[in-house]
Amino acid sequence: MNNTMSDKNILQKDHLVPLLRRLNKDYRMVLPVRNSSGDTLFAEVETLDGCRIDLDSQTLASAKHYLFPQLETLFKYRISADGGYSFEPVCEAEPTIFFGLRSCDLAAILYMDVIFLQKTKDPYYLQKRQNAILISLGCTEPFANCFCNATRSGPFLEYGFDLQFTDLGDRYFVETGRVSGGEIVRRYSHYFTPASEKDSKDQYQASLEARGRFKRQVHVDQATKRLQAEDVPESIWTELSLRCQDCGGCAYICPTCTCFTIRDQPCSAQEGERLRAWDACTFAGFTRMAGGHNPVQHRTQAIRKRFLHKLLHDVEKHGRSSCVGCGRCVDMCFGGVDIVRCVAMINELQ
């Protein structure tokens, strides 16, 4: 074991699969995998044999559901005959390496950290998060709908990753971010060699060139400024709302949408589970109270609320938009009620 590994190293491309195989012996692994339908999705990999790792395509979904499952049991409850009411929490977590996260999806995890780990921490998220090692792959070639440059969440990040990989053609440049990343490089040091000055220059060059390769220009900051100036008429929201079909797809696919509902699921007269499930603020029942009062009028106000949350309120609360520029809502929404269109409509106003 080499104790003098630096925080910038090289992994030859033909060492990648052997490294992943070795890591798989010690950790649960989640990687972008192309399935038999030709879709690339993050998947838990039991064995790398016969596994089609795909580092060239955008995964159809982010890795959000590994830290924040779509459906999760919080606890089991039981009512006993003598009038007792007891609760038994349920939480599963396992040390897991996430490999091949794009910068946008990693930035989204950093946003989820802000939401779930406030003064009162969400213990279910915390357990999974503390057990996660995040190895990202910066994007040398942004995908069709990407605009992470506009949201400052890519194509490369300065921090937040445990390790950040850059594809330099025949080799990967591997930067250590957090301590767990450094530990991986130390423990498996024989797969890595220290990076040279030329390697660092090549990485810098690749990250610069990536910035010039975006196919879309989405002026998020400009839209935020117009919203701050209250310079956006209701007609924009009416127009967008007309095309919303209430499917919730945007919220489900968005890597930074973290709203959830909680409900009891009875299993018998005496037992049940309290579950949480993803929710969407565009659903009519999101703000509706018992008795029927709803402070948000569903049709126009819900869509407005969603975009104001992403483009204005999160800027005011957290200092930056919560959109990470992954572009997935563009393909998801068949009504075209995506954030790219919204930003364009806001900016087109005279």
Add this chain to the structure above:
Amino acid sequence: MPYRLENNSYLPIAATIEKILVENSQIKTFVLSFNNREFNESFSYLPGQFMMVSIPHCGEAPISFSSTPTRPGTIHLSVRRAGVLTDAMHELDEGAVIGLRGPFGRPFPVDQLQNRNLLFVAGGIGLAPLRSVINYCLDQEEGGYGQKLILYGSRTPDDIAFAEDLRAWQQVDDCRCMLTVDQGSPDWQGNVGLVTTLLDAVDLDIRRSMALVCGPPLMIRFVLAKLSHLGFKEKNIITTLERHMKCGFGVCGHCYMDDKLVCVDGPVFSHADLIELDVLELRP
């Protein structure tokens, strides 16, 4: 690998209904104590805060304290029938066990109430959280509170809730209650009209007064406007809002009001806090 979770804020604590006070046909006050005696003794809260109430198979709902921490040993949650959970709660008997999580929320700014005249304006179940702060103030002689005026509107005379408290408050020096109903009845001798009509009779020195308001959203909107008109500064008008809530501590996202969360930044807000927000329901 299963984990034992420390500090799990989603986990309810068992509490027993010691007594049920029927306030009217829609509202019951549940007097509760936690089953774990040590926990019950160390439990603390402030007026304006709320608990997430678990009823078996029904999930949870946020209910404000209607009791004051100056009278410890039990807590009161006054609940109006409105849906599945509250209906189920109303079917429970004394001795039944429910689940409670909390306390959550930002309380009434009780420090700011000292040495002030206090105007309380309540509509319907809105009197419940105000009952907590009214009794808190009445229990604290050293607070130096001045005149106390309680204005309370109900739909009909039969809907008047907290009758025992109203009688008790009327007996206190420097404390006056004025009631009104939207719709009278043959026996009703008192005021008829919305609670905003009672505001015309307010004779407090407004510059040395704080107003606390709670009721249905429409009522809050009109009362806040009228209080501003009477000369109350926006920072001296306090209200408490309701929202559909799931977690109670700022994670689930249901209670967002612009960038504020009603469960964490509220439910108590001043009119000044609300004017800055884009909350459409409070715009005239």
